[in-house]
Amino acid sequence: MIVPFQHLLILASIIFFLGLMAVLVRRNLIMILIGVEIMLNAAGLVLVGASAFWQQLDGQVMVIFLMALTSAEVSISLAMVVYLNRRKKTIDVRAFDELRG
Amino acid sequence: MATWIFYILGAVAVVATAMAVTRRNPVHSVIYLVNSFFALALIFYLLGAPLVAAWEVIIYAGAIMVLFLFIIMMLELSPGEEADRQGPGPLQWLPVLLLGGALLGCTLLLLQLDPAGSQELPNWYASPRDFGYALFHEYALAVEIVSFQLLFAAVGAFYVGRPASRKERSGGER
Incomplete structure (x- = not known):
């Protein structure tokens, strides 16, 4: 693997900011969750790269925990999307901008 | 050789992620995202993490994205709602692009400043x-x-x- 560590970090930060833009600009709840997924994946890429850079296994173990965290987060948030859709018949985030809910 | 494969896979991941972010139909963006995850899984394999690569395919592409597809189908949205009707316009995109571009530029500059970053990744396999x-x-x-x-x-x-x-x-x- 003859790639500078820097290039890996650059790739991960580009993917991270693409996910951030999805979270900021989209109005569809599902697309916002997809943006969070993209950001978590970029973090996983950095962890695996760091694991290879220092030749320690800790980074890879942390990616496994990251995957478990992601699946827990996705299951709860998608259940909430279903709940919100049942209440207001829409998944547009502008419908949920008041505290009364 | 591995260097070229890394750059090709990185380009595939970035392009597929950008397509996933900009599609109007959530189903299309989920499919593009699965594509991007496959590219990332191959990058993980190149970085010496074969087990993590397998789990990336099984858990992310296999389980989480299919869960997204199930929920999109389950919601039974009306056709007009499925895509945001007109999509975010330039008024929404412009500030986000400016802020995101500034943050990304600062991050890249910080990466340039660190001399440790220019060291090459060792050949390693776990x-x-x-x-x-x-x-x-x-x-x-x-x-x-x-x-x-x-x-x-x-x-x-x-x-x-x-x-x-x-x-x-x-x-x-x-």
């Missing part, structure tokens, strides 16, 4: 055996905690997604 040993010996307690977390998530998802009770149905907004 066998699944070593990985499993590290996971279940050094991090055994953390594995238990994560399994509890998954249990709580399952209970929480079941609670949030339960069918509406009769009281809510008659008195609520429906």
Whole structure:
């Protein structure tokens, strides 16, 4: 693997900011969750790269925990999307901008 | 050779992610995202993490994205709603692009400043055996905690997604 560590970090930060833009600009709840997924994946890429850079296994173990965290987060948030859709018949985030809910 | 494969896969991942972010139909963007995850899984393999690459395909592309597809199908949105009707216009895109571009530029400048970053990644390979040993010996307690977390998530998802009770149905907004 003859790639500078820097290039890996650059790739991960580009993917991270693409996910951030999805979270900021989209109005569809599902697309916002997809943006969070993209950001978590970029973090996983950095962890695996760091694991290879220092030749320690800790980074890879942390990616496994990251995957478990992601699946827990996705299951709860998608259940909430279903709940919100049942209440207001829409998944547009502008419908949920008041505290009364 | 591995260098070129890395750059090609990186380009595929970035392009597929950009397509996923900009599609109007959530189903299309999920499919593009699966493509991007495959590219990332191959990058993980190049970085010497074959087991993590396999789990990336199985858990992310296989389980989480299929869950997204199931939910999109389950919501039964009207056709006009499925895509945001007109999509975010330039008024929404412009500030986000400016802020995101500034943040990304600062991050890249910081990466340039660090001299350690220009060192090359070593040729390294973590066998699944070593990985499993590290996971279940050094991090055994953390594995238990994560399994509890998954249990709580399952209970929480079941609670949030339960069918509406009769009281809510008659008195609520429906």
